[in-house]
Amino acid sequence: xxxxxxxxxxxxxxxxxxxxxxxxxxxxxxxxxxxxxxxxxxxxxxxxxxxxxxxxxxxxxxxxxxxxxxxxxxxxxxxxxxxxxxxxxxxxxxxxxxxxxxxxxxxxxxxxxxxxxxxxxxxxxxxxxxxxxxxxxxxxxxxxxxxxxxxxxxxxxxxxxxxxxxxxxxxxxxxxxxxxxx
Numbered sequence: 542x543x544x545x546x547x548x549x550x551x552x553x554x555x556x557x558x559x560x561x562x563x564x565x566x567x568x569x570x571x572x573x574x575x576x577x578x579x580x581x582x583x584x585x586x587x588x589x590x591x592x593x594x595x596x597x598x599x600x601x602x603x604x605x606x607x608x609x610x611x612x613x614x615x616x617x618x619x620x621x622x623x624x625x626x627x628x629x630x631x632x633x634x635x636x637x638x639x640x641x642x643x644x645x646x647x648x649x650x651x652x653x654x655x656x657x658x659x660x661x662x663x664x665x666x667x668x669x670x671x672x673x674x675x676x677x678x679x680x681x682x683x684x685x686x687x688x689x690x691x692x693x694x695x696x697x698x699x700x701x702x703x704x705x706x707x708x709x710x711x712x713x714x715x716x717x718x719x720x721x722x723x
Contacts, residue, residue, distance in 0.1 A: 552721070553596055560588040560600025561607060564636075565614035578700070579616045583707035585636045586661050590715030593652070594644030601640045605633070628683075631675020632696070638671060639664030654712065661708050669697045 549557075567584030571577050589597035604614060605625070613620040615633065624630055639661065646660030677692050 556592050556596050557599045557603060560592050560597060561603035561614075563588055564600065564604045565607070565612075568614060568616045569618060571616065578703050580707070581616060581633075581636075582665070582700075582704050583711055585639060586708050586711035587714055589640060589643045589661065590657060590711055591718060591720055594640065594647040598637070598640030598644050601636050605637065608633070626679070628676050628679045629672070629696070630679075632668060632672030634675070635668030635671040638667045642667060654716075658708070658712060661712070662705075665704055665708065673697060 564581065564584040567580035570580040572579070585601060588600050591597070592600060608614045608620050609622050609625055611620045615624050625633060642664040643657070643660045646656050646663075650656035673689070673692050673696055676696050677687055677689070680687050680692070
């Protein structure tokens with residue numbers, strides 16, 4: 542059976558569900574600072590690194606669908622389409638782009654550490670870009686236009702170093718956990 546025709550077995554479905562739960566639980570972990578940080582990005586990086594691109598991306602999809610359906614899986618125990626349509630919803634939806642980029646890189650370069658790291662960094666950059674564009678659109682509708690640098694200063698710059706640290710920790714953790722990466 543070819544890779545594209547491969548069906549999901551019970552193990553795949555279990556891993557995908559557990560990945561979605563890990564992302565949800567980590568989104569509830571908040572580090573209070575001037576700009577609060579969650580462990581949500583760590584979970585996305587970890588789930589992709591642990592489960593592989595296909596199952597990891599599907600775990601992100603399940604997480605997004607649970608949240609859109611109203612389950613309180615987003616930060617602050619929030620859920621619903623309103624969260625995704627809000628100012629920071631683009632960053633949450635952007636996790637899907639991170640997964641798709643990771644899955645593509647995995648198909649092209651395999652599971653080499655450099656390819657995983659590069660895919661996650663590129664995915665994070667796309668997530669930031671999509672989220673910032675979404676933020677600017679939603680914010681402008683409610684409050685008036687905001688400049689790109691202002692939006693980046695509010696929504697991206699404070700998170701770059703912590704997110705890169707989480708990315709490195711996720712890759713390190715994933716390499717230490719023995720798991721069928723399917």
